[in-house]
Amino acid sequence: MSAHPALILFLALFGLYSPVAALASYLPIVRPFNHVQVVRLSLGLACNVLVFVLAALWVGEPLLKLLGISTAALTATGGIALAYASIPLMRGKAGAVEELEKQQELERQQQLDPAVDPAVDPAVVPATPPEAVNPKSVLFTPLSFPLTVGGTTFAFGVAASAAATGLPEKAWLSVAAVAFAAVTGITLYLAGHLERRISLQGAMILDRVAGILLTAIAVILLANGFTDLVLARLNQ
Numbered sequence: 198m199s200a201h202p203a204l205i206l207f208l209a210l211f212g213l214y215s216p217v218a219a220l221a222s223y224l225p226i227v228r229p230f231n232h233v234q235v236v237r238l239s240l241g242l243a244c245n246v247l248v249f250v251l252a253a254l255w256v257g258e259p260l261l262k263l264l265g266i267s268t269a270a271l272t273a274t275g276g277i278a279l280a281y282a283s284i285p286l287m288r289g290k291a292g293a294v295e296e297l298e299k300q301q302e303l304e305r306q307q308q309l310d311p312a313v314d315p316a317v318d319p320a321v322v323p324a325t326p327p328e329a330v331n332p333k334s335v336l337f338t339p340l341s342f343p344l345t346v347g348g349t350t351f352a353f354g355v356a357a358s359a360a361a362t363g364l365p366e367k368a369w370l371s372v373a374a375v376a377f378a379a380v381t382g383i384t385l386y387l388a389g390h391l392e393r394r395i396s397l398q399g400a401m402i403l404d405r406v407a408g409i410l411l412t413a414i415a416v417i418l419l420a421n422g423f424t425d426l427v428l429a430r431l432n433q
Contacts, residue, residue: 253354273422
């Protein structure tokens, strides 16, 4: 007895997503946000993933043909977007590394001039406080795309939809999409829960590791995307 197509789709998406690896990649992104913001980000991510996979299931194939976009192009674009976000982490130019450098610089200033109070001294604190990070600025890119879904995810949905024999089977595929979206939202929530329990030094190490892993994923996405694009051109 063969497995149900909806189960196959869910397992394929789950394996491609890899919650443990995704959780590590979310850590530096959720750091600036409080608990309520992380909950909202988790719900927003789950909604984005659900819409993305449902779109692949129900309108994916005709939509790609209409726009003239291939899944290979989506994959390559995801690699570029991910590399843009991950390379600064790998180089220690963002995240906890940057926070630690600012903290060390402040300590050096206080050692040179013990009278300096960073809470009131305008030489230490800028006149205009930095703007808080808006959760919406990271919800679509890089959280939703390409860290959570990408061209390969879309291709899985299109392939599953093409193999469906009728509306009942497509409905079960939609249930699988809901389950997968829930997994991604829970994973992001757990990342926020874990991040609050890590020291700044530990977060710095995780940022570097996450940056290396994410850059490696970006290279894989770029290589796969461009390879598929070249092969598709040669086969024309």
